[in-house]
Amino acid sequence: MIPDIEKASKEKIKALQEDKLQELLSYLQTHSAYYQDVFKKHQIDIKTITSLEDLTQIPVTTKDDLQKHNDAFLCVPKHKIIDYVTTSGTLGDPVTFALTDADLERLAYNEAISFACAGVKETDVLQLMTTIDRRFMAGLAYFLGVRKLGAGIIRVGAGIPELQWDSILKFKPTYLIAVPSFLLKLIEYAKQHDIDINSSGVKGAICIGESLRNQDFSLNTLAEKITSQWHIDLYSTYASTEMNTAFTECEAQQGGHHHPELIIAEILGDDNTPVTPGNVGELTITTLGVEGMPLLRFKTGDMVKAHTDACSCGRNTMRLGPLVGRKKQMIKYKGTTLYPPAMDNILNDFNEVLSYVIEISHNDIGTDEICIKIAASNPDETLLSKIKDHFRAKLRVSPKIEFHDKKTIQAIQFPAMSRKPILVIDKRA
Template sequence: MIPEIEYASKAEIKSFQVEKLKDLLLYLNTNSVFYKRLFNTHKIDITTINSLDDLTKIPTTSKDDLQQYNDDFICVPKNKIVDYVTTSGTLGDPVLFGLTDNDLDRLAYNEAISFACAGIGPDDVIQLMTTIDRRFMAGLAYFLGARKLGAGIIRVGNGIPELQWDSILKFKPTYIIAVPSFLLKLIEYAKQHNIDLNTSGIKGAICIGEPLRAQDFSLNTLSKKIKEHWNIELYSTYASTEMNTAFTECEQQQGGHQHPELIITEILDDNDQPVNEGESGELTITTLGVEGMPLLRFKTGDIVKAHHKKCDCGRNTMRLGPVIGRKKQMIKYKGTTLYPPAMHNILNDFNEVEAFVIELSHNSIGTDEILIKIAVNAPTENLLLNIKNHFRAKLRVLPKIEFSDKKEIQKLQFPKMSRKPVMVIDKRK
């Protein structure tokens, strides 16, 4: 199930993508109110876009554009939309996406080749530990992808360790799809109920929503904790509703592979110019083959690093490293630039920390402040000192850290309408 284009040379991949890009530009110029207006306003002749480098002639699209002009992005009549989803709205109002029948087929294809990338085949059974409802694209994508691949799927939904283990023991899945920190809850439940993790038949986990690796692809604290107890392969996958596409690790686990027939990627600096190879920047994407709501040069808000060296799996496609952080959540703190994932990783070092939330605000002189609220079973001054020393050693700065009630933190993490935990509350103007 691995497309030939992924093994093609870099030059062949580029020329293949240029042809797909020309088709997209024509489609947008005909069907998209937003992009037609953009081309007219900036006097862009789409026939002059003849290479991927020419993309820089076109202004980028932001989340603000999507929120402000949502309907203008939809390229099909309403009766062609068969599925409605919304973004999670982590950094603002959710955006509506309408998918056509063809878009659902494309979504299934994307997930099937992503599963195949991680070594999952038609003989496997996948247990889905994420929601498939609540206007959530990912759960539906996993279901459709497994079906397209010919693999079995068990739709358990999120949470409820008891039901997850009941399903694992009953149906014998070989792979699971889950948020990595939830795997720790499954490990804890298994220990309490004398379930042998390593004879459960699970070969691997496709992990979503939280990073598994450091920038050099070594396992981070969270992954090490999982693998200490459960001898399974952990695969990162990165996606978003706006992309309609996933970047999933292959068995080499050296970053998520791009699918060239589905997406064009750029890594841009603050001036919307491509960064030098090896530098980090904002992931900017152009979707290929999307009918309902295609996007051109859309800035995802995620800071990443691209890896271009041929992968040992044989693919020549670009790979994305772990997300360094969300651009809007960048913190300038006492002369140091920080992103919340670096703080998550430190807190994951402590088994005593049961829950946490990071609050960002501005102080009276307008500079960034950080308050980390943590819940632990038995709060002691010694533990707090330990955590603070860890922050000093790893980040060279010390944010304000305080003990808090677990229920209070969970309330902050799961506001009304939330589909996933909110780990960062940004109160900055």
């Protein structure tokens, strides 16, 4: 189930995107109060925007813009809205997105081709281990995508290893949709209850929310911990509510594939122009075919690298490498630039570390400080010394580390109304 456009030449892909860009600009000019103001304020004649390169003539849209002018982005009357979702609010106040019936159909198409990208077929059964409620787009998208693909789905929801294993053993799903670290909890539960995980029939997991790979696409520590015990394939996905689209790995597992019929992707530097090929920049997206709340040059805040070499799966689309980090969570610590994912990888090296939270703050002189709060199985000076030494070896610096009990860390990770664990708390102004 590879759409023809994703196997087409780069020239044909570009031509399709430019045609769809024209349609989007016309739609925004007619229906979007926010972008009408942008075009007027910056004296932009949309007829002059004819190529992807011309996009740089249009100002970027930021998360602040979305938060301040949320309702002005809506392009349809209220009676056409079928579903409301909100962003997680990781880096600010949550933003509401309104989806029409056509948007839900587009969301289903996106997830169906994304699952197919990872090798899922209509004969497969998937077990959903994320919430489908709480205004969460991802769980709904997964359900709609599996249904469109024609596969089966078991909606278990988040947590509860006992119920997850009861469902796995009863319904024999072939794929799981889960946060990677939760797979470790399933492995631990299976060990305690004499469940043979490698005869369970599960052959793969579609993973969300946490990175599985290093920048060279090798498995990171977390993924190695999982696959060393459970012999399943792990597939990374990257998506956000604002994008209404996912970048999912194919079976070659060399980055998340771009669906050019659904989204335009730019990798921008601080000057809001494209970085030179092979460099890290901020993913900036333009949604195609969205009816309710389309976005034009929206800066996601996520730092990534694009890969454009040919993929063995037959797709000619750009691929996104593993997330380097969120731009707002970049830390300058004792002269070293860090992103939280680099610290995740180090902490995942220690089996003794049960859970953790990374807190970033400013000290009295305004420079960045890091405090990592850890729940450990044996919180002693020996473990503390080992962790600090590992940080120095890998990142050249060692942050402040505190041991806390598991309940304390869990309370920080799962505040009221949370839909997924919070591992980074940024207290900087």
